[in-house]
Amino acid sequence: MQGCNMHCTFCIVPQTRGSERSRPQEEIVQEVRELVAQGVKEVTLLGQIVNLYGRHEFPREKDRSPFVQLLYALEEVDGLERIRFTSPHPIGYREDLIRAFTELEKLCEHVHLPLQSGSTRILKQMHRTYSADQYLRLTEKIRTACPEMALTTDIIVGFPGETEEDYLRTREVVRQVAFDNAFIFRYSERRGTPAAGLPDQLPEEVKEARNQDLLAVIDELALEKARKMKGQTVEILVEGPSKTNQTRYTGRTRGNKIVIIPAERRHLGQLLPVRITEYTNGFTFYGDPAIYGELSENEAEAVAVTE
Ligand code: SF4
The missing domain is CATH 3.80.30.20 (tm_1862 like domain)
Incomplete structure (x- = not known):
């Protein structure tokens, strides 16, 4: 329109x-x-x-x-x-x-x-x-x-x-x-x-x-x-690599909040359930994929290290 x-x-x-x-x-x-x-x-x-x-x-x-x-x-x-x-x-x-x-x-x-x-x-x-x-x-x-x-x-x-x-x-x-x-x-x-x-x-x-x-x-x-939101599990659509860290990707919740997760290129365009682990300013969140099976060993390790 x-x-x-x-x-x-x-x-x-x-x-x-x-x-x-x-x-x-x-x-x-x-x-x-x-x-x-x-x-x-x-x-x-x-x-x-x-x-x-x-x-x-x-x-x-x-x-x-x-x-x-x-x-x-x-x-x-x-x-x-x-x-x-x-x-x-x-x-x-x-x-x-x-x-x-x-x-x-x-x-x-x-x-x-x-x-x-x-x-x-x-x-x-x-x-x-x-x-x-x-x-x-x-x-x-x-x-x-x-x-x-x-x-x-x-x-x-x-x-x-x-x-x-x-x-x-x-x-x-x-x-x-x-x-x-x-x-x-x-x-x-x-x-x-x-x-x-x-x-x-x-x-x-x-x-x-x-x-x-x-x-x-x-x-x-x-x-x-x-x-x-901290501690909740939400669905995100993975949109692309984070500008500051190529091992992290940004996604968006249904409520339009930005969530940064450890991920790889193959996750691009996927809908993933993630658990919100941290937030910075009320607009940017950090999360880990709630289903560890979705991640490679390295990524799962990275998640474990941040916890
Ligand atoms: S502010 Fe929005 S609704 Fe108002 S005239 Fe401009 S475009 Fe139209």
């Missing part, structure tokens, strides 16, 4: 990428089948507002949006192991999509759901068309249906006119949702966007201070979750 019709006041995408356009479902499913035939195990559906895929082109069926229909169609692709998507818009994130996570085994338990601000006043200025309370209710529903769901987000700090109170509201919402991670951006003017012309542009020092403060909150939340 390309383009976007949402017109958030800070964003240049509708001007640069044009209106929403969606490829036919069958074409996407066929492309995924071809990728799987080449050995691909995981696909990520992309779109600026991916959950609104096909809303102008294709009908709802069986009470499912075109996007949710696409997810169910991909679930049927033999050999495909994991399905992800990014990024949904809170508007249009409905019951059918929440339910899909409880019914589709291949749909990974991670949603990147842009919040942008926790202040409803600022959300209005951003033309985000949902309130902070609606966002909170949505994340509650998502986690009630799927308690292991990892939630990440995008947040802009220092939007024109953002008061300390608005910022603190964002901070509070971040804590309430307990995000697994967040991309935090200092607002910067994009020429040609409505927000660029707004009064009360904030000084860089204020944006920077809010950025750092929010990063510290996210780090703290991530560490708290990392502590709980």
